Amino acid sequence: MAFDKNSNSFTFIFAIVLVCVVGTALAVAFLALKPAYDENVRREKMQNILAAMNVKVARDDAPAKFTEYISGSLLVDAKGGVVDGSARDKASNKAEASPAFSMDVLKQYKDWRAGVVEAEAMQYPVYQATVEGHDLMVVPMMGTGLWGPVWGYLAIDKADGRTIYGSTFDHKGETPGLGAEISTPIFIDQFVGKTITEEDGTYTGIKVYKGGSMTTDPHGVDGISGGTITSQGVDEMLMRTLAIYDVYFKLVVPKAPEPMVNVSLSDTMAVDPPEIQ
Amino acid sequence: MSTETTAAPVITRTDGLFSKKNRKLLTDPLNDNNPITVQVLGICSALAITVKMSNALVMSISVLAVVVLGNMIISALRNVIPGRIRIIAQLVIAAGLVTLVDIVLKAYVYDVAKQVGVYVGLIITNCIIMGRFEAFAMGNKVGPSALDGLGNSLGYAWILVVVAFVRELFGSGSLMGFRVIPESWYEINGGMYFNNNMMILPPMALVIVGIIIWIQRSRNTKLIEQS
Numbered sequence A: 001m002a003f004d005k006n007s008n009s010f011t012f013i014f015a016i017v018l019v020c021v022v023g024t025a026l027a028v029a030f031l032a033l034k035p036a037y038d039e040n041v042r043r044e045k046m047q048n049i050l051a052a053m054n055v056k057v058a059r060d061d062a063p064a065k066f067t068e069y070i071s072g073s074l075l076v077d078a079k080g081g082v083v084d085g086s087a088r089d090k091a092s093n094k095a096e097a098s099p100a101f102s103m104d105v106l107k108q109y110k111d112w113r114a115g116v117v118e119a120e121a122m123q124y125p126v127y128q129a130t131v132e133g134h135d136l137m138v139v140p141m142m143g144t145g146l147w148g149p150v151w152g153y154l155a156i157d158k159a160d161g162r163t164i165y166g167s168t169f170d171h172k173g174e175t176p177g178l179g180a181e182i183s184t185p186i187f188i189d190q191f192v193g194k195t196i197t198e199e200d201g202t203y204t205g206i207k208v209y210k211g212g213s214m215t216t217d218p219h220g221v222d223g224i225s226g227g228t229i230t231s232q233g234v235d236e237m238l239m240r241t242l243a244i245y246d247v248y249f250k251l252v253v254p255k256a257p258e259p260m261v262n263v264s265l266s267d268t269m270a271v272d273p274p275e276i277q
Numbered sequence B: 001m002s003t004e005t006t007a008a009p010v011i012t013r014t015d016g017l018f019s020k021k022n023r024k025l026l027t028d029p030l031n032d033n034n035p036i037t038v039q040v041l042g043i044c045s046a047l048a049i050t051v052k053m054s055n056a057l058v059m060s061i062s063v064l065a066v067v068v069l070g071n072m073i074i075s076a077l078r079n080v081i082p083g084r085i086r087i088i089a090q091l092v093i094a095a096g097l098v099t100l101v102d103i104v105l106k107a108y109v110y111d112v113a114k115q116v117g118v119y120v121g122l123i124i125t126n127c128i129i130m131g132r133f134e135a136f137a138m139g140n141k142v143g144p145s146a147l148d149g150l151g152n153s154l155g156y157a158w159i160l161v162v163v164a165f166v167r168e169l170f171g172s173g174s175l176m177g178f179r180v181i182p183e184s185w186y187e188i189n190g191g192m193y194f195n196n197n198m199m200i201l202p203p204m205a206l207v208i209v210g211i212i213i214w215i216q217r218s219r220n221t222k223l224i225e226q227s
Helices: A008-052 A059-069 A105-113 A179-183 A185-191 A228-252 A258-271 B020-030 B043-048 B053-077 B083-108 B110-125 B127-135 B142-172 B203-219
Strands: A070-077 A123-131 A134-144 A149-157 A164-171 A207-209 A220-222
Touching: A008 A059, A008 A134, A008 A149, A008 A164, A008 B083, A008 B110, A059 A070, A059 A123, A070 A228, A105 A134, A105 A149, A123 A228, A134 A228, A149 A179, A149 A228, A164 A179, A164 A185, A179 A185, A179 A228, A185 A220, A207 A228, B020 B142, B043 B110, B043 B142, B043 B203, B053 B083, B053 B110, B053 B127, B053 B142, B083 B110, B083 B127, B110 B127, B127 B142, B142 B203
Parallel strands: A207 A220
Antiparallel strands: A070 A123, A123 A134, A134 A149, A149 A164
């Protein structure tokens, strides 16, 4: 060989060239595959929203089912009012192309935590849908677990604006077998039939209890044993986010006259009898 | 340079690609020199991703791609890589390939990528990879290096698949996600059967690997240490 491959200069040149070649190759591969990845993320989001309404679909079917079920979407501001021009219904625009759907809730949450975005400037998506005769409002939530973000979607029955029809939770990297259990049916199914306010409209949110003795609470669920920090994160996320949405729910659900209350009671009873005590 | 790589059999003659020596490169790691059961490398991933068969298969294919491609690249560059930074160079190539595998998984098998995501990143630290780069590819030609990578990743793969088979069958009652043990057997549906939760937890993988080593050694007397 004409050059001394163990000389300092060759070592430096080799290292620089190697890193540049590997870096370029990775950048090209990433750019080429990013559309496919983004599409997967988009479909997963639809899948999650549908799962909160107890509609389980395969990822490939998600876009079709999403269009079928979701009748509209809008953004809510921090005071609970609808953001001007954010509302979309099925006729005027496809719900999946709406400002609500394209908003990055995780990014906004991170910006808020970092102090870049003021709490008053935050926006909150709402999806509207009808499943088996129930008018639902599906809302996303974003919080922090032990190792990273945790998030979820809650479907609230529009009949009374406070009863939970279904939910889904997921996480980025909680401990398998412990905090990661929040994405399992054992945790998720507890939410069905719980309410986020007292009957008179006083906001209660949903508490996540440590030690399952309080699961008879209509405003609380049992946390995950061994997943205390994750459970606390979910609790904080529910309390903070639902407080904002509750204002909006009270706006769209008219102050119930007598028959309305009856409807909501019978709905609750159909879902979870022990609640009415 | 080559003094540090004497651990591997250095092939100098020009053999045919499937000569006896090269076939041995492929078959040795399956049994006599298995990376998991004999060299006890790559144990961490064998514990972590063997709860489901599909995860074990994806992990195996990912490791196969990284080891074979990495071995070939390292082998092709073996006369150019400066001795003092050869580990760094190997690491850059391994890390680059692993990141590439991660991107490809996310684009094409998103569900699996989500489940094995963390562990795909950890392929970089899988001792089998650096071990094969340093011990074999640095001292051998491209062809034999590819075969060596293939053999070692297949040796790794079959252990992973066997462990995952046992764990998924008894831990979840399914194989490759398909239900094997009928729903009606379960206690919740009035039957008498429970899934073994122990199988889901990582320690059980160690026990199964131990049993595989036991069976392997009782059949393959070459592996029994003389005391």
